[in-house]
Amino acid sequence: MNYNVDEKGYYGDFGGAYVPEMLYANLTELKENYLRITKEESFKKELNGLLASYVGRPTPLYFAERLSKKYNTKIYLKREDLCHTGAHKVNNTIGQILLAKRLGKTRIIAETGAGQHGVATATVCALMGIKCVIYMGELDIKRQAPNVARMKMLGAKVSPASSGSKTLKDATNEAIRDWINNPLDTHYIIGSVVGPHPYPDMVARFQSVISEEIKKQLNEIEGREYPDHLIACVGGGSNAAGLYYHYLNDSRVKIIAVEAAGKGINSGKSAATSALGKEGIIHGSKTLLMQTKDGQITEPYSISAGLDYPGVGPMHAHLFRSKRAEFISITDQDAMDWGLTLSQMEGIIPAIETAHAFAVLDIKSFNPDDIIIFNCSGRGDKDLDTFINYFQL
């Protein structure tokens, strides 16, 4: 089976571009140009140059010795938390802004939930001197004040989404509406492997630098290019897509996707889309999503704002349905505990999203010779308030 996108923009049953006609021209322009432009030598040169000198790539592949000893297996961390702006998000925003420039776009819009993608977008817009508007749910603006301040410092306009549930899904709706209203001069930088084709594939390709580097780094350390297990957290799924990308069709590599169970899958406060979602359409993509039986999209919950998206990227929906990946969900409590564990065993304070992935170590057992790679997708600075309140630090 092929796990990459097909020529029509689908991953198995999922994907496509279910958008109003108003977006057809924009998406066609992207679809017809993204592969061509990203393959151009001048594009690759500029992208790789910035990834090295600005983002700080390659990020280390770090052998976690104490953790490995405790769990009696070989554990590596891909240190995306060391990227400029503190997470993998910038890999995508750098790529897309270079693309937008080549398409002649002079204005950038983006959606953000917790603010990480908003910050990563505002950052590259500042770098390129391009006008930037970030849509953010009214509720999230209140909850994530430091990231709102960062975006403003970087010169972006933060526009509150006051419709619906006033969170990430509504910010995404507002960004899409903005694009409908400004189809000619504006490029929409989606932050995850979600949305209409070609976005899921384009974002996955920009994030695929993660597994591209791993192949080389692992070969140098272990003498082989492939690990036995890849583990990443999944909200929309961009860090996971980057981690899996070059191993999708390598059956030697087992893939584990970790979703946020929130307060428990059956608690009514959860974001475990693979367990709770049904096939449907969200933000222009056919995928698994959380919804009522009447097809109204529901609001997910997780303590980590980066995982509470009611859908999941179509690539991941396909990995789930085809059983290529194993999906595990982790509660708020276990994730928070792992925030402390990783801090105190390895001296790395992870983002709460990232901490979810590590909790798999308490659920699954691995062989002593197994090589396991976690995507350490983001650092925990942004979550300090949540950690402080949770643990009464």
Place this chain on the structure above:
Amino acid sequence: MTNRIDNAFKKGKKILSIYFSAGHPNLNDTITIIKNLQDSGVDMIEIGLPFSDPLADGPTIQKSSSMALKNGMTTEKLFNQLDGIRKEIDIPLIIMGYLNPIMQFGIEKFCKQCMSIGIDGLIIPDLPVEVFNETYKSIFSNHGLYNMFLITPQTPTSRIKLIDDVSNGFIYMVSSSSVTGEKNTINTVQTSYFKRIKSMNLKNPTIVGFGISNFETFNKAVSYSNGAIIGSAFINFLNNKGVNKINEFIKKIR
């Protein structure tokens, strides 16, 4: 039996079509609104099936949709309300809704219900023509349902021709690059787009929608097309005046 949409256009006058969100302002206003619209001389009605995430809609319809959902509107309730409507209503009735609620209801079952009620066609803005052709076309036609597609100022000529081939009933011309919502004027960029489409001599009639709100915009739009659709302005009127004075609103348009 010929479709009521075709009959409406055959009369030759410019079509005034009105959109409202079913379940707004109150859950059970649907039938009253439809009757009052017909009595006021409206030629066609688009019944909006509310959705939590209406991507193509501006603030007015976002609000009326979410109010309708809060009031408890569901696909099943709408069909129950519309049951028997053809005893009193003879103008074309179209359901306009986003794809996800229709998918969850079941497309076949949805179309069957529409047929038994006497719905004449569907407008599903996020159903792409290509997917329609592959998966939905035969289901629609088996149930006597017309399918109307949108075109915009950005739609390439070749695609307009494709849409004209696939459509029946009419082509829904989105008046400018924008989401739904009231605008008070139609500018020269828009009129040159209307003229361009008119000169294509499409097989289907055209109706202009988005931004049509009053006497001026309606009359300007229909001078280049076969009719126009008013949505947000009508919903704002319902918000202010309720469902019993609909005649006042329609009289001001023509």
